Amino acid sequence: MLLPPLTDLVALLGINLVLCAAGLRLLNGRYGAAVWAKWSTAVFFVLLWFPVGAAHLPLLAYVRGISSDLSMTLVALACLGLCQRLFGLAPVGRSEKMAFNGVVVAAAMFLYPLALGWGDWDAYRLGWGSLGMLGALLVLVLLFWAKGLRLLPLQVGLALLAWSAGLMESTNLWDYLLDPWLAIAALVQCLKAGAQRLLHRFRRISSASRASSA
Amino acid sequence: MSYYPTGLMRRWDLVAALLLVAAFTTAGWKILNRLPAPDFATVARQPAALDVTPAAAPAVSLPAQQQSPDGRFRFDARFVSSSPGQAVHAASVVETRDGGLRAVWFSGSREGAGDVAIKTSVMGAESLKWGEETTLFDRQRLQQGLWRYVKKLGNPVIARLPDDSLMLWMVNVSLGGWAGSSISWARSTDEGLTWSTPRRLVTSPFLNISTLVKGAPFFYQDGQIGLPDYHEFVNKFAEVLRISPQGQVLDKIRIPGSRTSLQPVVLVAGPERAQVYMRSGHGTAVMASATADAGKTWSATHATTWPNPDSALAGVVTRAGGQWLALNPEPRNRETLALLQTSTAGSFEGVSPWIVESSPTPGTRLSVSDYERLLGDELQAQGASQAQAQADVASAKRQLCGADTCSQEFSYPYLLQSRDGYLHLVYTWHRSRIKHVRLDPRQVFQPDAALPAASHAAPAAH
Numbered sequence: 001m002l003l004p005p006l007t008d009l010v011a012l013l014g015i016n017l018v019l020c021a022a023g024l025r026l027l028n029g030r031y032g033a034a035v036w037a038k039w040s041t042a043v044f045f046v047l048l049w050f051p052v053g054a055a056h057l058p059l060l061a062y063v064r065g066i067s068s069d070l071s072m073t074l075v076a077l078a079c080l081g082l083c084q085r086l087f088g089l090a091p092v093g094r095s096e097k098m099a100f101n102g103v104v105v106a107a108a109m110f111l112y113p114l115a116l117g118w119g120d121w122d123a124y125r126l127g128w129g130s131l132g133m134l135g136a137l138l139v140l141v142l143l144f145w146a147k148g149l150r151l152l153p154l155q156v157g158l159a160l161l162a163w164s165a166g167l168m169e170s171t172n173l174w175d176y177l178l179d180p181w182l183a184i185a186a187l188v189q190c191l192k193a194g195a196q197r198l199l200h201r202f203r204r205i206s207s208a209s210r211a212s213s214a
Numbered sequence: 215m216s217y218y219p220t221g222l223m224r225r226w227d228l229v230a231a232l233l234l235v236a237a238f239t240t241a242g243w244k245i246l247n248r249l250p251a252p253d254f255a256t257v258a259r260q261p262a263a264l265d266v267t268p269a270a271a272p273a274v275s276l277p278a279q280q281q282s283p284d285g286r287f288r289f290d291a292r293f294v295s296s297s298p299g300q301a302v303h304a305a306s307v308v309e310t311r312d313g314g315l316r317a318v319w320f321s322g323s324r325e326g327a328g329d330v331a332i333k334t335s336v337m338g339a340e341s342l343k344w345g346e347e348t349t350l351f352d353r354q355r356l357q358q359g360l361w362r363y364v365k366k367l368g369n370p371v372i373a374r375l376p377d378d379s380l381m382l383w384m385v386n387v388s389l390g391g392w393a394g395s396s397i398s399w400a401r402s403t404d405e406g407l408t409w410s411t412p413r414r415l416v417t418s419p420f421l422n423i424s425t426l427v428k429g430a431p432f433f434y435q436d437g438q439i440g441l442p443d444y445h446e447f448v449n450k451f452a453e454v455l456r457i458s459p460q461g462q463v464l465d466k467i468r469i470p471g472s473r474t475s476l477q478p479v480v481l482v483a484g485p486e487r488a489q490v491y492m493r494s495g496h497g498t499a500v501m502a503s504a505t506a507d508a509g510k511t512w513s514a515t516h517a518t519t520w521p522n523p524d525s526a527l528a529g530v531v532t533r534a535g536g537q538w539l540a541l542n543p544e545p546r547n548r549e550t551l552a553l554l555q556t557s558t559a560g561s562f563e564g565v566s567p568w569i570v571e572s573s574p575t576p577g578t579r580l581s582v583s584d585y586e587r588l589l590g591d592e593l594q595a596q597g598a599s600q601a602q603a604q605a606d607v608a609s610a611k612r613q614l615c616g617a618d619t620c621s622q623e624f625s626y627p628y629l630l631q632s633r634d635g636y637l638h639l640v641y642t643w644h645r646s647r648i649k650h651v652r653l654d655p656r657q658v659f660q661p662d663a664a665l666p667a668a669s670h671a672a673p674a675a676h
Contacts (some may be wrong), residue, residue, distance in 0.1 A: 004361045005361075005411075008360075008361040011361075012361065054354055055353075055354045055357040055358050056358070057357055057358065057361065057362075057363070061357070061361050061362050061363060062362075062363040064361070064362040064363070065362045065363025065364065065365070065388035065389065066363070066388065066389050067421070068388075068421040068422050068423070069416075069422070111419055112419065112420055115418060115419050115420065116418075116420060116445075116447065116448045116449060117445060117448055117449025117450075117451050117473065118449070120468055120470040120471065121468075122453075122466070122467075122468050124418065124419050124466075125465060125466065125467070127419075128248070128463070128464060128465050128466075129244065129245040129248040129464075130245065131242070131245055131246075134238065134241055134242060134245060137238075138238060141234060145231075145234075150227075150230060153230065153234055154230055154233070154234075156234075156237070157230070157233045157234045157236075157237040157238075158233075158237070160237035160238060160240070160241040161233070161236065161237045161240065161241075163241060163244070164237070164240035164241050164243075164244050168416075169413075169414055169416055170416035170422075171416065171462050171463050171464070172416060172419070172463070173241075174419050175416060175419060175422075178419070179419075179421075180419075180420055180421060
């Protein structure tokens with residue numbers, strides 16, 4: 001089996017890192033990781049490269065057929081998660097995460113309906129090189145930076161550098177910034193946070209009413 | 215809440231700020247250096263190979279010419295595919311440097327099966343006979359080239375690029391049905407003997423699914439490629455991809471109002487003018503749109519007066535400036551295949567169809583025994599052995615027959631003009647063979663009072 005071209009190698013490695021990060025999270029919960037889980041993840045990482053089937057493709061290539069290529073943003077988040085659990089890197093703050101997830105969900109709600117045929121204007125076209133899109137990203141990055149939030153600016157920076165270097169099969173900037181799996185994960189996080197906030201408010205109200213009736 | 219000492223944070227902030235400046239600067243530079251969309255190349259400026267002197271006139275006996283079903287023009291016809299008993303579909307064709315033809319199509323046990331492969335055959339410039347078919351790409355080769363799982367293969371489109379190489383685009387699916395398709399491509403610099411490692415076009419942000427190709431590409435003046443494509447997931451619509459000479463997507467534009475229209479065919483009429491004709495996904499009428507600014511904007515899609523039974527079209531612009539369409543002109547079936555002709559940027563409304571192939575019993579399904587006899591006779595007349603004919607008839611019956619009756623199908627046309635001026639039409643014959651019709655577009659089209667022009671045409675539905 002020959003070494004894949006750079007863009008394929010980047011795509012397969014990205015899928016591998018995301019799967020490993022997800023696996024480690026499942027094995028060890030939110031933070032930290034036991035030694036056995038770290039070794040299991042390392043074995044998992046290697047196993048996914050083993051060629052199987054008539055085409056002698058790595059297992060990752062079969063996953064890639066279904067998942068398609070993952071965005072640089074999702075891969076970077078996976079790397080961050082792996083570093084937190086494997087090397088004890090400090091976790092990203094909750095406000096950083098929520099602001100980031102909100103932007104991802106908003107971007108997905110803007111992009112996907114328009115790209116899939118809702119109307120005649122295709123937002124995906126912007127990703128092939130639009131100064132307007134670059135300007136919008138710059139404004140977003142500056143806003144986040146001014147608020148002291150660093151996760152989104154760094155993600156946008158990484159995606160722009162990767163797009164400029166042509167590291168992925170796609171030539172469209174949107175594919176470096178966003179993918180449906182990231183959008184679903186962000187949506188789930190937003191819904192979860194919203195539900196927690198509602199539950200918290202409900203508990204506060206009910207405990208207050210109990211206190212007043214007592 | 216900060217997790218780092220203040221000094222460390224400041225240092226990281228500086229690194230992050232520098233990274234952002236570098237990222238926005240390089241991205242801005244890339245955007246400013248993006249290839250602009252030039253004007254269209256007209257037919258006279260297209261592939262360099264067409265400037266080469268064509269091969270000498272054939273010295274061997276040519277296939278016998280036959281009358282069209284309505285007796286109004288003459289052509290010769292032969293089968294392209296040779297492997298018996300296969301389900302074949304979606305042929306396209308390109309002229310070789312020596313004046314021959316190379317056709318590609320997909321073939322397998324059934325459409326969408328895992329054994330479907332992209333097949334090819336070459337027609338000799340002098341013999342005008344098609345050689346044995348061979349496999350260009352099968353699922354395994356495509357998987358190895360793309361480094362991903364591929365479930366099935368579909369429509370291939372072959373074309374000669376302005377740099378004289380051959381390009382093959384092909385539909386492939388990793389997930390779901392045809393709505394899960396994407397487009398891969400490979401290039402050949404030796405007339406199709408060997409092909410580059412296939413690469414994939416990324417054309418959709420949603421898992422890169424649901425972009426398919428059927429129509430012939432056209433070219434821009436600087437060698438960029440315009441590839442008509444269509445989308446099927448959630449909504450159907452037609453688009454045009456702008457692709458760099460190196461094969462990478464630069465842009466795409468949606469044909470406005472093309473909802474439910476698909477398989478666009480672009481006919482370039484001038485440096486800035488072109489028409490696009492589309493299959494109607496609702497089986498109503500041939501849909502159309504036009505551009506007057508080299509494809510930067512397209513007019514709203516409208517219905518033409520030609521009916522369309524939800525079937526594919528093909529088109530070509532000849533070097534004399536004529537425009538041709540190939541289509542199924544009956545409103546509810548694919549049992550008639552016809553050509554339409556008009557002048558540059560003219561209208562196809564009201565023109566007389568050149569009927570290439572039609573059912574002997576229009577509008578009526580044949581009994582299975584009559585169907586077997588009809589197909590068997592034509593196959594054997596074209597030189598197929600009895601065993602081959604039986605296998606092909608069995609394949610056609612599997613796909614087009616019910617318990618007692620069968621429908622006939624002449625579909626998925628593709629048009630090309632060769633350097634000697636002949637028009638070449640390849641199409642699916644009863645889903646079991648690819649057929650090639652060669653005709654001289656300069657011949658006199660016999661008038662026929664019994665066939666009023668476009669008498670079938672539906673009222674305009676603009």
